[in-house]
Amino acid sequence: MKTKTQFTVVMPAYNEEEGIAKVIDEIKQHADKLIVVDDGSRDKTKELAEECARKYSGVTVISHAKNKGKVAAILTGIRSAKTEVVVLIDADHTYPAKDIPILVKHMEDGADLVLGNRFSAAGLKNIPAFNRIGNGLFSFLISFASGQDIADGQTGFRAFKKGMLDKLKIRSNGLEFETEMTIKAAINGYKVEEVPIEYRKRIGKSKLNPIKDGYNMLFAILRSGYSQMSIISKGFAVPGVAIAIVGVLFLLVSIYEYVTVGTLTHGYYPLIFVFFALAGTQLVTLAVSSDVQQKKLSRIEHELAELKKR
Numbered sequence: 001m002k003t004k005t006q007f008t009v010v011m012p013a014y015n016e017e018e019g020i021a022k023v024i025d026e027i028k029q030h031a032d033k034l035i036v037v038d039d040g041s042r043d044k045t046k047e048l049a050e051e052c053a054r055k056y057s058g059v060t061v062i063s064h065a066k067n068k069g070k071v072a073a074i075l076t077g078i079r080s081a082k083t084e085v086v087v088l089i090d091a092d093h094t095y096p097a098k099d100i101p102i103l104v105k106h107m108e109d110g111a112d113l114v115l116g117n118r119f120s121a122a123g124l125k126n127i128p129a130f131n132r133i134g135n136g137l138f139s140f141l142i143s144f145a146s147g148q149d150i151a152d153g154q155t156g157f158r159a160f161k162k163g164m165l166d167k168l169k170i171r172s173n174g175l176e177f178e179t180e181m182t183i184k185a186a187i188n189g190y191k192v193e194e195v196p197i198e199y200r201k202r203i204g205k206s207k208l209n210p211i212k213d214g215y216n217m218l219f220a221i222l223r224s225g226y227s228q229m230s231i232i233s234k235g236f237a238v239p240g241v242a243i244a245i246v247g248v249l250f251l252l253v254s255i256y257e258y259v260t261v262g263t264l265t266h267g268y269y270p271l272i273f274v275f276f277a278l279a280g281t282q283l284v285t286l287a288v289s290s291d292v293q294q295k296k297l298s299r300i301e302h303e304l305a306e307l308k309k310r
Contacts, residue, residue: 003104005085007159008033010077012070013091017043019203024052024059026097027089035060035077036091040067045091071177078162087159088178092202095157099197103159112164112190115150115182116157120196138218142183144288148192153182157197164190171223180223187292233291240283247276 009031013020020036027034036053038046038061046063053059062076078086085107089095095116106114119135135154142153156178168184170177186192229237251273257265264270 003101003108005104005108006033006083007031007085007087007104007107008035008081008083009087009089009100010035010037010074010081011089011091012037012039012073012077013041013045013049014039014067014070014073015041015043015045016091016204017041017045017048019093020045020091021048021052022203023089023091023093023097024049024056026093027100028052028056028059030097030100031087032058033060033081033083034058035062035080037073037077038063039070039073040064069173070175071173074177078165081162084161084163085159086162088156090156092204092206094200094202096198096200099157099195100159102195103157106193106195107159107161110191111159111193112161113182113185113192114159115152115192115194116155116197117152117194118155118157118197118199119151120198138179141218142179142186144285148186150182150186150192151194154179160185229287229291230294233287236283236287236290240280240287242280243276243283244280247273247280250276 009027011023011027011034013036016023024034024036034056036049036059038049040063046061049059049061053061060080062080064073064076074088085104087100087103089097089100099116103114103116119139135152139151139153143150154175158178158181160181164185165181168181168188170180170184172180182192250269254264254266254269254273257263257269
């Protein structure tokens with residue numbers, strides 16, 4: 001598939017000597033410009049990438065003197081890209097490069113952020129069960145917080161415009177970077193679309209820490225959702241969360257009584273939990289939904305004003 005839009009593929013790489021050459025070979029069949037950012041690898045990743053750069057035109061290799069982390073490598077690549085549209089992809093062979101033009105085509109058709117959705121029939125089989133549960137939970141929270149139905153907000157295969165990234169002011173410096181980008185883009189009214197992709201088994205050893213990275217992703221979702229809220233929405237959300245927490249305390253007391261005594265000495269506590277949980281959830285839902293709609297309207301008004309200027 002040919003695209004009219006010029007774009008650059010940015011690929012961070014750290015200790016990926018086993019698959020780096022194969023991935024670059026595949027990407028070059030579907031993209032003219034590729035920036036590989038070696039993040040201080042201790043193996044032959046840099047040397048193998050440079051061999052590919054001599055083999056192919058349009059391949060640039062940038063190397064960090066020491067390991068700075070995936071986000072630093074991503075940002076180095078984005079800053080070095082000369083095109084407005086950027087495609088991110090991992091260096092472990094999990095994402096199929098043949099889908100790069102499809103993501104870019106969606107950008108041409110008006111999307112601001114295009115995600116490669118791994119939760120398709122072809123991709124789901126290679127995702128570990130534990131990761132499926134975690135990704136499903138995080139995607140649900142992102143969808144709830146943003147008001148958009150997003151199946152895979154954590155995917156590392158995505159296309160977007162550099163200008164959007166500048167406006168989102170992403171604070172994450174770990175694997176939660178993609179999660180924060182997705183939720184902030186959706187909350188601020190950017191058009192987010194998904195493309196079903198095949199997700200393949202990685203080449204080499206995974207660097208994902210399910211517990212640590214899962215916690216960071218959850219924290220990024222909560223932090224991003226809260227930071228994007230208006231003061232009025234926070235006025236509903238904070239009491240809502242507090243009420244829900246009080247309800248959970250009543251539930252925990254009931255569980256403790258049942259486990260230690262064998263019966264509920266306060267039989268009405270579970271009802272209090274249900275009441276408080278429902279009330280808190282409704283307040284949070286009202287805060288989130290009203291805030292998302294307000295941001296979408298503001299973005300539409302801004303776009304209309306820009307069109308009038310032209």
